[in-house]
Amino acid sequence: QQQVKQSPQSLIVQKGGISIINCAYENTAFDYFPWYQQFPGKGPALLIAIRPDVSEKKEGRFTISFNKSAKQFSLHIMDSQPGDSATYFCAASKLNYGGSQGNLIFGKGTKLSVKP
Amino acid sequence: KAGVTQTPRYLIKTRGQQVTLSCSPISGHRSVSWYQQTPGQGLQFLFEYFSETQRNKGNFPGRFSGRQFSNSRSEMNVSTLELGDSALYLCASSFGLAGARSSYNEQFFGPGTRLTVL
Numbered sequence: 001q002q003q004v005k006q007s008p009q010s011l012i013v014q015k016g017g018i019s020i021i022n023c024a025y026e027n028t029a030f031d032y033f034p035w036y037q038q039f040p041g042k043g044p045a046l047l048i049a050i051r052p053d054v055s056e057k058k059e060g061r062f063t064i065s066f067n068k069s070a071k072q073f074s075l076h077i078m079d080s081q082p083g084d085s086a087t088y089f090c091a092a093s094k095l096n097y098g099g100s101q102g103n104l105i106f107g108k109g110t111k112l113s114v115k116p
Numbered sequence: 117k118a119g120v121t122q123t124p125r126y127l128i129k130t131r132g133q134q135v136t137l138s139c140s141p142i143s144g145h146r147s148v149s150w151y152q153q154t155p156g157q158g159l160q161f162l163f164e165y166f167s168e169t170q171r172n173k174g175n176f177p178g179r180f181s182g183r184q185f186s187n188s189r190s191e192m193n194v195s196t197l198e199l200g201d202s203a204l205y206l207c208a209s210s211f212g213l214a215g216a217r218s219s220y221n222e223q224f225f226g227p228g229t230r231l232t233v234l
Contacts, residue, residue, distance in 0.1 A: 032221070043120075043206050043225035044159070089159060095221055103149070103172045104208075104223060106159040 003027055004092050006107025013114050019077040021110045023090035026071065030092040034104070035064065035075050038087045047088075048075075051095075080114045087111050118143065120209050120226035128232045134195040137229045139207035141188050147171075147212025148190040149223060150182060153204040162205075165190050166212045197233045204228040 005024045013019045025033075031052055036044035050057045050064040050073065057064045063076040077084055090107040121140045129135050141148050149172075150162040161174040165184035182192040188209075194201055208223035 034222070036225075041227075043208075043227045046222055046224065049222065091159075103161050103164060103174070104151075104159075105161070106151075108158045 003105045004090060004107045006090050006110060008110060009108065010111045011113070013080045013112065015080065015082060015114055015116050017080050017114075019080045019084070019112055019114070020074060021088055021090070021112075022072065022074045023092075023107050024070075024072045025092050025105075027092070027094075028071070029094050030105075032093050032095040033064070033066065033073050034091050035062075036089045036091065036106075038089065038109075044089060077112075080112075082114045082116050085112055085114050120207060120224055122205075122207055122226040122229050124229060125227065126230045126232075128234065129197050130234050131197055131199060133197050134193060135197060135231060136191055136193050137205055137207075137231075139190045139192075139209075139226060141190070141207075141209030142224055145209035145211055145224075146188055147210045147221075148184055148188065149208045149210075150190070150192050151206045151208065152176075153206055153228070154202075159206070162192065164212075171212075194231075199233050202231060202233045204230050 003026050007022050034049035035047045037047045038044040048059045048062050050066050052068050061078045066073045087109045089109045091104040093104045123138045147166045149164040151159050153159045164172040168184045179195045184190045206228045208225045210221050210223045
């Protein structure tokens with residue numbers, strides 16, 4: 001049972017455009033939603049994360065929008081650059097439940113290509 | 117501050133053999149989680165260790181096991197290797213504090229060990 005569904009599987013965006021990746025989750029107990037960026041041959045790197053008590057969080061060109069009632073969250077990359085070309089993963093976990101902190105449930109990933 | 121290190125980076129084994137992978141967390145981190153990454157299944161949680169105790173376990177067979185030492189370094193072992201075990205094995209470390217601010221539980225990943233089973 002896939003608990004975090006991510007779309008699209010791949011995305012091509014022109015330089016300077018906005019990249020949008022969406023995720024939906026099923027378990028209402030999730031209370032921590034990070035996004036990771038992975039380049040080929042590297043481990044995933046944390047980009048930005050959000051808790052369900054806020055609807056939006058922005059860090060530089062990266063913004064997470066969170067809709068608790070719809071159980072959806074999305075990553076927006078503004079002014080996309082060729083250097084942003086990577087695979088992006090959304091994830092979810094339960095921070096406030098004893099023993100669940102280290103268990104991240106990942107989406108399947110979105111391969112982003114930013115064309116110059 | 118040094119990041120998460122994993123050794124070896126690449127490994128080739130044959131079916132039926134066993135393998136041990138090592139992970140050294142960021143200094144001060146007490147939680148180490150292991151993940152398997154494959155093109156078909158994506159990133160899947162294997163298990164998490166905190167203060168030498170397994171705190172969480174994913175849905176993998178008993179051939180996959182792990183342990184954590186008093187210095188927080190962790191090892192995972194896969195016995196009786198199968199072709200389907202070929203994957204990138206990632207470890208991630210965090211402070212792992214229950215109910216704490218999310219920044220205390222951010223997981224930082226190592227570069228992974230690429231295991232190929234022939």
